[in-house]
Amino acid sequence: MSTVIKGGTIVAADRSYEADILIEGETIKAIGPDLKGDTVVDASGAYIMPGGIDPHTHLEMPFMGTTAAETWESGTFAGLAGGTTMVVDFVIPGEDGMLAAMDAWESKATRQASGDYSYHMCVTGWSERHFDEMPKVVARGINTFKHFMAYKGALMVNDDEMFASFQRCAALGALPLVHAENGDIVAALQQKYMADGTSGPEAHAYSRPPEVEGEATNRAIMIADAAGVPVYIVHTSCEQSHEAIRRARQKGMRVYGEPLIQHLTLDEGEYFNRDWDYAARRVMSPPFRNKSHQDSLWAGLAAGSLQVVATDHCAFTTEQKRMGLGDFRKIPNGTGGIEDRLSVLWTRGVETGRLTPNEFVAVTSTNIAQILNIYPQKGAILPGSDADLVVWDPKLSKTISASNQKSIIDYNVFEGFKVNGLPRYTLSRGEVVWADGQNSQPQPGRGKFIKRKPFPAA
Amino acid sequence: MSTVIKGGTIVAADRSYEADILIEGETIKAIGPDLKGDTVVDASGAYIMPGGIDPHTHLEMPFMGTTAAETWESGTFAGLAGGTTMVVDFVIPGEDGMLAAMDAWESKATRQASGDYSYHMCVTGWSERHFDEMPKVVARGINTFKHFMAYKGALMVNDDEMFASFQRCAALGALPLVHAENGDIVAALQQKYMADGTSGPEAHAYSRPPEVEGEATNRAIMIADAAGVPVYIVHTSCEQSHEAIRRARQKGMRVYGEPLIQHLTLDEGEYFNRDWDYAARRVMSPPFRNKSHQDSLWAGLAAGSLQVVATDHCAFTTEQKRMGLGDFRKIPNGTGGIEDRLSVLWTRGVETGRLTPNEFVAVTSTNIAQILNIYPQKGAILPGSDADLVVWDPKLSKTISASNQKSIIDYNVFEGFKVNGLPRYTLSRGEVVWADGQNSQPQPGRGKFIKRKPFPAA
Amino acid sequence: MSTVIKGGTIVAADRSYEADILIEGETIKAIGPDLKGDTVVDASGAYIMPGGIDPHTHLEMPFMGTTAAETWESGTFAGLAGGTTMVVDFVIPGEDGMLAAMDAWESKATRQASGDYSYHMCVTGWSERHFDEMPKVVARGINTFKHFMAYKGALMVNDDEMFASFQRCAALGALPLVHAENGDIVAALQQKYMADGTSGPEAHAYSRPPEVEGEATNRAIMIADAAGVPVYIVHTSCEQSHEAIRRARQKGMRVYGEPLIQHLTLDEGEYFNRDWDYAARRVMSPPFRNKSHQDSLWAGLAAGSLQVVATDHCAFTTEQKRMGLGDFRKIPNGTGGIEDRLSVLWTRGVETGRLTPNEFVAVTSTNIAQILNIYPQKGAILPGSDADLVVWDPKLSKTISASNQKSIIDYNVFEGFKVNGLPRYTLSRGEVVWADGQNSQPQPGRGKFIKRKPFPAA
C-alpha cells in the first residue's frame, strides 16, 4: 500500500525543487520525477514541506490551580489541521519525581494524540534524586531538560540548582532549556502593582518588562557556559533577550533562541483593550512586547541568531482566565497558537519577504528536529524519513476565527487575521490526516511518542 | 560503469550518517546501505563529504605588472589533492570588455583545469557598456559581479559606480561581491610610510589596518541596502568588518562574509620576520591580523554570521615577490592556500571543537554552492548531484611543506603546520582524481565550466 | 559701573548653588553671597546659567542659488531672546579662497551682530593653496575646519581630500568637523525618486535615509583615526550615526556628536503633511527621523556619548522654499531653531527628567566652549569669564509661534510647542540685552568676533 504526492514543489530547508514523493508505509521511500503509487495526493500548484514541529506546548497542563483546557486530543488535531505533525510537551514532576510524572503525561497523551509527540522534562528543584533520575529520563528517550527562572514559589530554580542541573545535562548529552525571566523581580513587581491598585491584565505586562527577561537570558547563558553545555532559551520575546543570545553566539557559544508566533505578530497594545476578557485571554509569560521587539525577532530569524518558531500553546478558556478577575496574578498564563503558527508565519514572514520559503521550513521544522536530535526522522524530506508532510497551498486563505477552529478554546488570539497559505493536506507518517474541506476528524491514539537520543556527552 | 563508495560516514551540512554511495557516470545515483557497483572505493573509517568549493581564486591572474604563477593546471590539481573539486575564479575585463575577458579566461581554463570551475566577473568601472554587457555575462552563466573598493588607479570603483552596478545586479538577479578596503586611505597611508622610509613588507600591514577594511565593508553594505540587493564581502579578515556584517544582518539585511583560511590561522607577526622573502611571501590584501581577529572569525563561522571559508589563492613566486624590494607597494599581492584549506580548517577548526564536522562541510562547500546558486549540483551528497566527493581520512596526517606540495610555488605560507585529516580519495564527477599515496597526476582539460543561473530578480 | 545678579541659583555644568554674581565691565568679577553693585538684576526664583552657545548656524548663507533669509542682525537677536549669547557660523570659501571668504563673512557679521560670534572654516576641495591657507586661518582665530561629505558637485570633498585636510588639522592643532552623509548615494537616490515621479518634500527624507548618514559618520571617523586627529560630527540625527560614534569612543578615539534640537523633538512625519509649504519648510539635511532615533539621541546626551545640542540654523522663507516646487532637490535645505533651542530642550529634556539642569548647561554651553577651545572665557560662570549669562525663569512659559518670534522668517518649525522655561534676562558681556516683557531691541554691531586658539598640535 503506497502513496505518491504528485506535482508539487518540495521546499526543504536547503532548497526548493519539483519532485514527486513516494511513501511506503510510514516513511518516505523515494523522491523524484514521475513516481507511482497506489494512492495519489495532488500537490499541483502547491509546496510540499516537512510537517511542522511545535517544540513548545502544554496540553492539559496543570498550572496555577487549574488545567489547560486544550486537550491532547484537540490540541494535536488542531496542529494537524494547521500543518503541525508533532509537538513537544513539558512534563512537570510532582512529589513522585520525574519518572512518575512522565508516566502520568504518557497516560494522557498516548490515548488521545492524533499526531506524534515528545516531551521535555522539567527540573524544578535539585537533589540527589534529581541527579539520579536524569539519566533514567534520558534512557526513556528525552534529551532536553527545562528550567524555570520565574514562577517563584512554584517551578522556579535558583542559580546553583540550575548550574548543577546544567552540569548534569553536559554529562548526559542532554540539552537544557530555560524559561528566562527573573522570578524574584517579577514577584516583587507584581506585588507592587497590586499594592498600587493596578490589578488588571495590563499589570501582567508591566510586571514582566523586557529587561527582566533579558537579564535572565543573560544569566542562563553564563551558567550554561560555565557548565560547558549549549542552552536553548524558550519564548525569546524581546530585543534584550535576543541581544544576550547574539552576544553569546558571537563568542562562539552554542545558544538557541525560540520566538513564538505570538510575539512575532502581536503587541502589548492587546493588554490595554477595555474588555477585560479580551486582554486576559492574551495573558502569557513573557507578555507581548512593543513592535520594535518584533523587528528584532524577525531579523534574528533571517540572520540565524534565532532558530525556531514555537507557540507555547497553553490554552485556557475565558472561564478559566476569569480566575484572575481583580488580581492579574491569578490569571492562568498561556495562549494558543498551535493551529495557526504556520499560516500566520507564512503570511507575515514569507509573503512580506522577511523569510524565504526555505527559511520558513527551517524555523518551523528542520532546525527544531536538528536541535532536538530527531533529524532526519522528523524535519526532513529524505528517503527513510517519517512521512510527516504538508502539502502547502499558498492560494488557500482564510480569516482566523474561534468560530471555525479545531482548538476547543472559546477564542483565538489571532482572531481576524487574514492568512494566505494553508495546508491542502497534512500527512502523519504517510497517512492523510487532514484534508482541506473534507471534514477530517481527530484520530485519538494514532500519535506516537518519538524517542530522542542524547547528544554525544561533553 | 558504476562506482560505489563503501563503508564510510557521510557528513553533510545537515547531518552525519553511515551509508554507501552509488555513482553512475558523473552523478550520484543512490545513497543507502549495501550498494553495489563495478568499482569500489573504500571509505571505511573515513568521512565522505561533498568536494570542497573554493569560491575565491586567481589562477594565472595578470596583476601588478606580472602574472600569478599558479597555473590553471597546477592550481586545480593542487585543489583536488587537498579535497577541493571546484574553484571560482575572477575575470578581469580589459579594454575589450567583459565578454572578451571571459573568452580569454576560458581559453586558459578549459584546456588546463583538472577540476570544475566557474567565474565571477569584475566590474572595474561604469558606463553604458557595462550596463549592456552585464546581462550577457549573466546569460553565459555567471551570476556574481565583483567590485574593488581598493587598488586605486587600477581596479577601484567609487561609490556611485558601485551603486549603479549593484542596482544592475538587483535587476538581473545577480549577487555583487566586494573587496572592501578604502582605496583612498590605503594609497595615502602607503605614500606616508614610503615617505617615512618604511618600505618593507611590514608597511604593507601598517598601510591596511583593520579600520580601513571595516569602513569599506560598512559602506558596501549600505550601498547594497540602498540598491536592494544582497552583498558578499570577500576575504573578511577582521572584527571590524565582521562587526559591520553582523550589524547589517541583525537588521534583516542579506550579507555574506568570507574569511580566508589564512586569516583564520596566520597573524600579522609574519610580516615582522627578518627574512624579507619570508615576509613578502605573506603579503596579501587584506594583510594577516592579530589573534583577536582570528577569534572573531572563528566565532562568526560557528554563529553563522560568516558563512564560507575561501583562499583568495593568488600565488606568486619568491622571484615575483622581489619586484617589491625597496618598495612594498610593488610586492605582488597574494598568497596560496587552495591545497591546504580543508586540512588546515579541519585541524584548527574541527579538532579543536570550534566547528562541528557538519559546519566544516557547510563552510567549505554547501553554503558556497547555495550562495553561488549551484546547489545541489555542487555542494551536496544527494541523488542527482555531481559526484564531486572527498573521502576524508581523519587519521591521515602530514606536515605541510613546499617541498612536497602540488602547487608549483616555491614556498607555502603554512610551511610546518602539522595537519590531521586529509583526502584519502577525491572524486570529480565520479572519477577518482586523487588517491593518497598513489601518485595521481593532473588531467588537464578534464575540468568543466559550471554555469550558474541568476537568482529571481528583485 | 557694576552689575550684580542677585537671588538666583547658579547652574553650572558641575553643580548648582545659590550665589550672587558681580559683574564689572564685561566680565564676572566675583561670585558669592551678598554681593553689591550699581545695578541689580533680579534672579530670585530663577537659575543663572552661562549663555547658550550655538555651535552651528548659517546666517545669510549663500546656498542652493539663494541666500538664507535670517540675517546676522535678526539671527543673533533671536538668539539673545532665547538665551543664546554666541553663535559659531560657517565660512564658505569661493574662488578667492579662505581668507577672502572670511573677510566677506566678517563684513556682514561685524556690523549686524548683537551677540558674540565665531566661525568654522569650510574645506571644500584640496590643493596646495588649501594647505597654505589653513595656518593663516588658524592665526586669525579659527581652529575648526568643516568638511561636507554630501552636496555632490558643490561643497562635497572625497576621502583623500578629507584625509589630507584632517592631517593638516592634526599638524595645526585644529579640529575637523564633518557633515556626514554619503553624497554619491544621496545624489543617486534623489535622481531615482525624481525619475519615479516622487518630487515632493517627502522624497527629501526618502533620499537621505539614516543608513546614508551612519555610513558617512563611520567613514569620517576612520579617516580621522588614520590621520590622528579628533573629529566632530555635526547634526548627528540618527542611531546609525550615534552608533558609529559610540563604537569609536569605546576604542578610545576622541569623537564628538552634535544632535540638533530639531532632531531631538521633530520626526519624519512632518514631511508627509499634505501642505507642501508645511513640509518644505522642514526640509533640512539630514532630515528628521522617526522617534526611535530621538530616544537614541536623548540617551546619548545623558550618557555622554553625544556632547552638544545645536540648531544648524539656516532659515529660508516660504517663498524661498518654493524654489523646489516640483523638484524637492531644489528646496533650499535648512530650518531655524536659534531662538527656541534652550526652551525646547529644557521643556522636553529637563522637565521630563532626561537631563539634569547641569547637563542642560553642559550640552548647550560648557561642553561647546570646551570643545571649541574658548572655555572658560565662554561657557562658564567663573571670575574672569565673559559675563554672558542667562537668568532662566522656569516659571515663564509660552507657546512658540512665528507670530511673535524675533526671527524674521515667516514660520517656525516648533509652531505650537508649549515651552516652560525662558530667559528672564539675557546678558552679553555684562549688559542686559534681553529682558522678558520689556521690548528689548537688537543692537547691531555690539557682537564681537571671538578668537579661538588652536589646540596643542598632535
Next chain:
Amino acid sequence: MSTVIKGGTIVAADRSYEADILIEGETIKAIGPDLKGDTVVDASGAYIMPGGIDPHTHLEMPFMGTTAAETWESGTFAGLAGGTTMVVDFVIPGEDGMLAAMDAWESKATRQASGDYSYHMCVTGWSERHFDEMPKVVARGINTFKHFMAYKGALMVNDDEMFASFQRCAALGALPLVHAENGDIVAALQQKYMADGTSGPEAHAYSRPPEVEGEATNRAIMIADAAGVPVYIVHTSCEQSHEAIRRARQKGMRVYGEPLIQHLTLDEGEYFNRDWDYAARRVMSPPFRNKSHQDSLWAGLAAGSLQVVATDHCAFTTEQKRMGLGDFRKIPNGTGGIEDRLSVLWTRGVETGRLTPNEFVAVTSTNIAQILNIYPQKGAILPGSDADLVVWDPKLSKTISASNQKSIIDYNVFEGFKVNGLPRYTLSRGEVVWADGQNSQPQPGRGKFIKRKPFPAA
C-alpha cells in the same frame, strides 16, 4: 594664618590654568594671580590638583577570618603620601546592626586617620530592621549602600533583598553600590577546582571568570532600573561588566563603573607565578584579567562610560595570605594600592596619552566627589572648597617598592613599576601633610569624618 600655593598650573576637571591659591584656615579663599599669604608653598613647574579621593577602601576590615593589616593610621597616611586626601571605607554590620557597626568603624577611624574619610554602609541581608536603620544611617551622613552579590554564605544578598534595598535607596535619595559577581557560580566553581585538585592561587582566577562578573553587573543594573535608582558598580574589571554598563547607559540609565588601578595595569599572568606567595598576594576579587580587558577599561575612562578609578585597598600580609596554602578559597581577598593609585595612573594613563591631565583629575577626584555628593567641598579647586590639594610634580619619579613605602604591608603589587609624577606636597584642609623628601609623619586623629547628604529622593 594663611597659605599661598604659588607658581603652579591648576589642573581641574574642566580646564588647566596658571594661578596661585590662597588658603585661609582649612578652605580655599582665593584663586588668582599674585596672591600673598603667610606661608608659601612652591608649585613652580608643578600642577596643582584636587586631592585624590579613594572611593573604595577596607582599612582594618574583618574578613575571611582575619583582619586587613593595613590600619587606619598607616592606610590614610599612605594615601596622603601618594596624593590621596580622602578615603571612603565600607562599614559591615554585624549582629548589632548598621548603627552599631558604624560606631565600631568610627572608633577605629577617628583616632587614627591622618586624612579625611567617609563610609559606605553594607547591606548584607534584608528585614524590617534594615528598612528602619537605613534612614538613620542616611541621617548620620552616609548616602551610599553597598551590596555583595558574591561571598555566598557570608555577605551575599539575593535578588529580592537587593531589589528591596534598592527601592529603599530610591526613597531615601541614597545610591546603591554593588560588588558584582555571581556568588552561586563562584562557589560552585571553587568547589569544582578544589575537587579537581587545583588548589593554588591560579584557581582563584579560574573560579571567577569575567563572565561571572559581567552577568552580575547586568543583573544589578536591571534591578536598579526596576527600582528606579542609579547604581554604582564597584571594581569593574572586565569588558563583560563594562559592556553591561555601556548598554544600560545607552538606554539612558544612570550607571557608574569603577575600575581599579590594579585592573588597569596588572594582568592574570600574575597568578601563574611559580612563587605561591607572589601569586597569593595578588589574590583579590575580581581577579586581574587579561590585557584585552585593560584596553576596554582605559577606553571607558576616556569615553566617560567608566567614571572613577579606585583601589579597593584591602591589604593583608604575606603571613595572612598563607591561610590559604592548600586551599585558595581561604586566601584573604584583597590587595593594596592607595599609595600608588595616582602615580601609576598618571604614568600609565596620562604619559601615554590615554587620558588628559583634566581627565586624570576627574577620575581620581572630581567625578568621585560628584557621584558621592560631596562636591565641591571635596574634588574641586574653588573658593570655599576644602583645601585638599596636591602639588603634583611630573618630574619626580621613583620605582615602587615595598622597601620604601608608607603602607605597612610587606609587599606591593606594583613592585618594580617605574612611575613619573608624584606629589611634591599634599595638603589636607590647608595643612601640608606630606612633603617630598621631608620625612613627613602620620598625624593620627587629624582626619575628619565627612558627612555626605542624600540626593533628592526619587
